[in-house]
Amino acid sequence: MGGVTRFMHIVKRDLHLAMRQGMDSLMVVMFFVLAVVLFPFGVGPEPNVLARIAAGVIWVAALLSSMLSLERLFQTDYEDGSLELLTLAPLSLEIVVLAKITTHWLTTGLPLIVAAPLLAVLLNMEPDGFGVMIAALALGTPTLSLIGAVGAALILGSRRGGVLLSLLILPLYIPVLIFGVSAVDAAIGGYEVNAQLLILGGFLLGALPLCPFAAAAGLRQAVE
Amino acid sequence: MAGALKGRAHKASGLSFLKAPLFFTFFFQAFAIPCARLLNNSWDGMNLFTGKDLVCLRGERIVFSGLDFGIDAGGVLVLVGPNGSGKSSLLRLMAGLLGPMSGTLQWNGEALTEDPEAHNGRLHYVGHLDAVKPVLSVAENLEFWSGLRAKAGEGDTGAAVLAALEAFGIGHLAAVPGRFLSAGQKRRVNLARILAAPAPLWLLDEPTTALDKRAVAGLERAIVKHRETGGMVVLSTHTDLKLDAFQALDLSDFAPKREGGWAA
Structure with a gap:
């Protein structure tokens, strides 16, 4: 069995687990929707104001909700001993980590991308920004999952891991946030968005090989 | 023994590749390899799993030091010793979950650190958690x-x-x-897991915990079967398992601060 088959084997099992447990993915989307819906109550229902802040609100909410489920990325496997066995499986731990990140993105990032346009309508965002927002989220959310996995691996075994995780990870999310929002704003203003999307793509390409290594190192430390 | 045969086959094909005379191959198979085995060299393909001069550090405390072990195909090594003497730590060292502070672990003469994935492929580890x-x-x-x-x-x-x-x-x-x-x-x-996918080395950390008598008997049968096919078992236990011809390793012999406490 090759590495790819084993990778798919883990992704399938984790998707299976996510489906059986069900709530996690739904909760993330619900949190996303609620967090965004709170803003019109806070800043007032003025369409211009909402349209102005729409991109930023959606991105910040996406960031927070993607982080919400990160704590459990390795936690359950760590607690029930599965992580030890995954470490001892005859494939490199980096591939295991990449499989887990893929599942995390499929169960949280992807639903966020689906829900985002609806929320953009709710916030009166200019229609010009929709396509770019989806593209930016599609490039940005996998990066969020990848970076988040490093934090999730580092907090294993610590109490109040969730708070620690946000302290570790949120600063690292800032570049993604800046370029994600700026892409949408540029599209709405009628400017070129290539640069921002390329930078987001660059983040993804950088995080893709680096983060699994860092996360795997964290996991090895955790099971020692 | 399957490993031994594979080792020989490899040797033979290597030489024929070099276009060596046939009698050279014959010499190796009939004479050199058995001789090497007599000298207890491990390069001939015996499934020999060894540890030399192992030191294990947990936190800032040395759990054991100067520990040697060696297991042959079909062998059983039972780890005994009081709580905290390092039975679990040694099993984790053997599994590669933990690195020794010093000393080497070798499979067939090759250090485990050379190819950790290959080692993962040939071992089953049963820890305290059941991963269900x-x-x-x-x-x-x-x-x-x-x-x-x-x-x-x-x-x-x-x-x-x-x-x-x-x-x-x-x-x-x-x-x-x-x-x-x-x-x-x-x-x-968790124990059925190790039967479902065969692997030559079983590392069992107190496998009898929570098991009733029938299940313990099932485990004993499984171990006997595993040994018949050349499998190796390392286990730690506080209950008596019925095993034939096993080596025991008392970890309290290797505890620090016990000068003169070495087994004579």
Whole structure:
């Protein structure tokens, strides 16, 4: 069995687990929707104001909700001993980590991308920004999952891991946030968005090989 | 012994590749290899798993030092010693979950650090936790673990999983979700896992915890069968398992601050 088959084997099992447990993915989307819906109550229902802040609100909410489920990325496997066995499986731990990140993105990032346009309508965002927002989220959310996995691996075994995780990870999310929002704003203003999307793509390409290594190192430390 | 045969075959093909005379090959097979084995050299393909001069550090405390062990194909090593003497740590060292502070672990003369993945492929580890997912059925749990180890061409692991469950008397639980299992049943599932996908080295950390007498007997039978096929077992236990011809390793002999406490 090759590495790819084993990778798919883990992704399938984790998707299976996510489906059986069900709530996690739904909760993330619900949190996303609620967090965004709170803003019109806070800043007032003025369409211009909402349209102005729409991109930023959606991105910040996406960031927070993607982080919400990160704590459990390795936690359950760590607690029930599965992580030890995954470490001892005859494939490199980096591939295991990449499989887990893929599942995390499929169960949280992807639903966020689906829900985002609806929320953009709710916030009166200019229609010009929709396509770019989806593209930016599609490039940005996998990066969020990848970076988040490093934090999730580092907090294993610590109490109040969730708070620690946000302290570790949120600063690292800032570049993604800046370029994600700026892409949408540029599209709405009628400017070129290539640069921002390329930078987001660059983040993804950088995080893709680096983060699994860092996360795997964290996991090895955790099971020692 | 399968390993030994493979070693020879490899030697032979290597030489024919060099276009050496046939009698050279014959010399190696008939004379040099048996001689080397007599000299207890491990390069000839014996499944010899050894540790030399191991020192284990946990936190800032040395758990044991100067520990040597060696297991041959079909061998059983029983780790004994009081709580905290490092039985689990040694098993984790053997599994590669933990690195020794100093000393080397070798499989067939090759250090484990050379190819950790290959070592992972030949060992099964049973720790304190049973790794049974509450939302997956017993069969699904096992199929995941054996599927992860299946080699190319072994498409269906279902039959092996069922046979493994039967060996521990839990075949009737195959469709039951993990969350309904008792501690003993979970332990049986974890032990069935190591039967479902064969591997030569079993590292069992107190495998009898929570098991009833019948399950312990099942484990003893499984170990006997495993040894017949040249498998090796290292286990730590506080209960008496009925085993033939095993080596015992008392870890309290290697504890620090006990000058003169070495076994004579």
